[in-house]
Amino acid sequence: MTVHVTSPKFKDNAHRALQDEQLQKAMGNVRQGFIDRRAAVAAKLPEFEALRDSARDIKNHTLQHLDLYLEQYERRVTAAGGHVHWARTADEARRAILDICKRVGARTVTKGKSMISEEIGLNAALEAANIRPVETDLGEYIIQLRGEIPSHIIAPAVHLNATQVESDFRRVHTHLDPQRDLSQPVQLLTEARGVLRDRFLAADVGITGANFLIAETGTSVIVTNEGNGDLTQTMPKVHIVIASIEKVVPTLEDVSQILRVLARSATGQEMSVYTTFSTGPRRPEDVDGPEEYHVVILDNGRSSMLGTTFQDMLRCIRCGACMNHCPVYHAVGGHAYGWVYPGPMGAVLSPSLIGVDKAGHLPNASTFCGRCESVCPVRIPLPKLMRHWREREFERHLQPATFRSGLGFWAYFAKRPRLYRLATSVAMRGLAWLGRDKGRFKTLPLAGGWTDFRDFPAPQGATFQDQWKSRRAGGAK
Amino acid sequence: MLETPSAVPSSARPQRPRVGLFVTCLVDLMRPSVGFAAVKLLEDAGCVVEVPRQTCCGQPAFNSGDRDTARALAEQAIEAFAPYDYVVAPSGSCAGQIKAHYPELFAGDPNIARKADALAAKTYELVSFLVDVMGVTEVDARFDGTVTYHDSCSGLRELGVKRQPRQLLATVEGLTLTEMKENEVCCGFGGTFAVKYGEISNSIVEKKTENIVASGAHTLLAGDLGCLMNMAGKLSREGQPVEVRHVAEVLAGMTDEPPIGAPAPGK
Numbered sequence: 001m002t003v004h005v006t007s008p009k010f011k012d013n014a015h016r017a018l019q020d021e022q023l024q025k026a027m028g029n030v031r032q033g034f035i036d037r038r039a040a041v042a043a044k045l046p047e048f049e050a051l052r053d054s055a056r057d058i059k060n061h062t063l064q065h066l067d068l069y070l071e072q073y074e075r076r077v078t079a080a081g082g083h084v085h086w087a088r089t090a091d092e093a094r095r096a097i098l099d100i101c102k103r104v105g106a107r108t109v110t111k112g113k114s115m116i117s118e119e120i121g122l123n124a125a126l127e128a129a130n131i132r133p134v135e136t137d138l139g140e141y142i143i144q145l146r147g148e149i150p151s152h153i154i155a156p157a158v159h160l161n162a163t164q165v166e167s168d169f170r171r172v173h174t175h176l177d178p179q180r181d182l183s184q185p186v187q188l189l190t191e192a193r194g195v196l197r198d199r200f201l202a203a204d205v206g207i208t209g210a211n212f213l214i215a216e217t218g219t220s221v222i223v224t225n226e227g228n229g230d231l232t233q234t235m236p237k238v239h240i241v242i243a244s245i246e247k248v249v250p251t252l253e254d255v256s257q258i259l260r261v262l263a264r265s266a267t268g269q270e271m272s273v274y275t276t277f278s279t280g281p282r283r284p285e286d287v288d289g290p291e292e293y294h295v296v297i298l299d300n301g302r303s304s305m306l307g308t309t310f311q312d313m314l315r316c317i318r319c320g321a322c323m324n325h326c327p328v329y330h331a332v333g334g335h336a337y338g339w340v341y342p343g344p345m346g347a348v349l350s351p352s353l354i355g356v357d358k359a360g361h362l363p364n365a366s367t368f369c370g371r372c373e374s375v376c377p378v379r380i381p382l383p384k385l386m387r388h389w390r391e392r393e394f395e396r397h398l399q400p401a402t403f404r405s406g407l408g409f410w411a412y413f414a415k416r417p418r419l420y421r422l423a424t425s426v427a428m429r430g431l432a433w434l435g436r437d438k439g440r441f442k443t444l445p446l447a448g449g450w451t452d453f454r455d456f457p458a459p460q461g462a463t464f465q466d467q468w469k470s471r472r473a474g475g476a477k
Numbered sequence: 478m479l480e481t482p483s484a485v486p487s488s489a490r491p492q493r494p495r496v497g498l499f500v501t502c503l504v505d506l507m508r509p510s511v512g513f514a515a516v517k518l519l520e521d522a523g524c525v526v527e528v529p530r531q532t533c534c535g536q537p538a539f540n541s542g543d544r545d546t547a548r549a550l551a552e553q554a555i556e557a558f559a560p561y562d563y564v565v566a567p568s569g570s571c572a573g574q575i576k577a578h579y580p581e582l583f584a585g586d587p588n589i590a591r592k593a594d595a596l597a598a599k600t601y602e603l604v605s606f607l608v609d610v611m612g613v614t615e616v617d618a619r620f621d622g623t624v625t626y627h628d629s630c631s632g633l634r635e636l637g638v639k640r641q642p643r644q645l646l647a648t649v650e651g652l653t654l655t656e657m658k659e660n661e662v663c664c665g666f667g668g669t670f671a672v673k674y675g676e677i678s679n680s681i682v683e684k685k686t687e688n689i690v691a692s693g694a695h696t697l698l699a700g701d702l703g704c705l706m707n708m709a710g711k712l713s714r715e716g717q718p719v720e721v722r723h724v725a726e727v728l729a730g731m732t733d734e735p736p737i738g739a740p741a742p743g744k
Contacts, residue, residue, distance in 0.1 A: 011674070011676075014674070014676065014677055015676060018676060018677070018680050327662060327663045327665060327681045327684075328674075328677055328681070330681075330684075331677050331680040331681055332677060332680075364670075364673065364674075365670075365674050365677065366667070366670070367630070367663045367665060367666065367667025367668075367670050367678075367681070368540060368630070368631075368667060368668075368670075369630035369634070369662075369663035369667070370630055370631070370634040370635065371630070371634070371661075371662075371663070373634075374634050384581075387539070387540060387542065389542075390540070390541060390542030391542040391543075391544055392542070393542055394541065394542030394543050394544075395542075399541070399542070403541075403669075403673065407537070407538065407541055407543060407546075410537065411538060411543070411546040411549075411550075413532070414502075414532040414533045414535075414538075414546075414550055415532075415546070415549050415550065415553070417530045417531065417532050417553070418530075420532045421530070424505070424506050427506075428506050428507075436740075436741070437740060438740050439735055439738055439739045439740035439741065440709075440710065440713055440738040440739075440740075447672065448675070449671070449672035449673060449674075449675035449678075450671060450672050450675060450710070452675055452676075452679075453675055453676070453678070453679035453682075453711070453714070454679065454682065454707065454710035454711040454713075454714045455709075455710040455711075455713045455714050455738055456706070456710055457507065457706050457709055457710060457737045457738035458738070459506055459507045459508070460507070460508055460509055460510060460734065461509075462509065463505050463506055463509060464500050464504060464505040464506075464509035464512035464513070464528075465500070465505055465528065465530070465531070467509055467513075468512070468528050
């Protein structure tokens, strides 16, 4: 594991996030922008819901025949003059990439945005080998300067504001005039573009992720808004694509279907600004393109999800809609989740990849409001999958002992209706008597998680079942 | 997600259906007046209401990963409510547990699965049952004031409860409904979540109370007592004068009891 995992300390992370005023302000912007734009663009497309079904079905079909499509993809890449490298683990993926970089004597590597790169901790590995990785997606560039991991899978720097970015640029871009004006976002953008332009020209290798790998053509597809991905993959002599096994889809037609829900779900765009298809290295008649084209295909635990209840998670197309609509994500931001993938998709995926013993908080830290599932473009039943993780934790006794014994105590009564009625009847009368003056409690024993933050309303007194029985007995309705 | 169900044709249901009231633990223990409001609404709609001995639908166990307890409690409910034409709960969350999750709990057990499916098919959330099954179009109630309505998550997203409460509230004399911003966003309750992750739950309910107060409404209504206790507890902790009630109390015209978390008059 190269990315430091802080998921076991989720509660502490969340506490810090909730105290962080700047972060809270930034998350307020997420709460609105993404949601409104998605709703507007989905409403404009009558077949949007049908397209979600179609996207789900395409991914399900692919996952049922994943081995066949991956092999077909490899054959097509090879036929186009490219190379496929299979990586079972993060370590194998890093080594495959480092071997290529070392062989061509790379000093500088430009990178398009890739969550797989984050997952395998690629930048640290490159730096350790004296190769300079340069993130070229603006958000990724900013968090690279800050030594952070993304807080959102499509908007990595969404937790930051312009003032923070300005001070990072002044700290790092020391070759520029210290008196320059960076008060406008467009000035920050222009500066980053200028700095990155030189890097593109100097890069020996370009590494991108892939939104899709197309089996019938051996093509990798990236979806971007800044054009940095195209410069990353066409300018250097070597292009390396890093993608996980579930990115493969059978045909171009399938990709064009899924693209119609991807950007709409992600940013509320009908299409992203750039959708770029790459097939093999430069051909003799091409005006540009890399001389070598490599694809590193990562498993890292995903194949063990196949055939299990978690297979549904492998449909994910990384749009981020689930986190954009998640009240818990809105409250604590992405870093609190403690590893690469935040929000509801992370709460299901992370336990699969790093272990439920480490990521156990994540599937528990959900209200099960279901909004993530209601917007997922490939209809992943995220709450159900989080619940399955809770079941695994329960089976393995991973939840806190106090929670477990509390649940057991309650279940003992709930499974004995007569005893339950007797016990609750006494308890509620007592509680109602104690709360009779205020109608609520400011503190209650064992309920600090509730009463530290809000009052607990007092019960009315006799239970409904008691009152119903006595009314019936008394001849009243 | 379920489509919003359309009204059941009156020929497809019994003249005076026997309804088993699934009163829900929270209403049973905390606020029985909601149960009696539900009984009145159902009887006014022509139902015969009965209340078999019951405890909990099992959702807390189910959502905590304890499938064995969830199954045991589900079997208890399946048995208790088998005799009725319909089962109605004044809660989208508990009705959702029965309707959406009982079949899943017994998917591998054909004997019980059949009964679980049968129970799921005849179980409804109270207000959507009145409108969609019983064809109720208006209620005989008066409530003077401005209310705002929070769409509780399970009712909204598992059962399609959205227009039905608004449709009936529009027929309450003296009542004005003013919608709050983000009325479909979770209040942060989430059952045991509210206690296990109290600090996060608090941050979510703070945003909710901000929207409630900004709506200018005097009274907050919703169809689930868990959410209502969470929002009422936060509003009173913040010292906000907004009153909180279950929507059934207002629809039944039974608002003599003090609002949720408020003292009895004179106290």
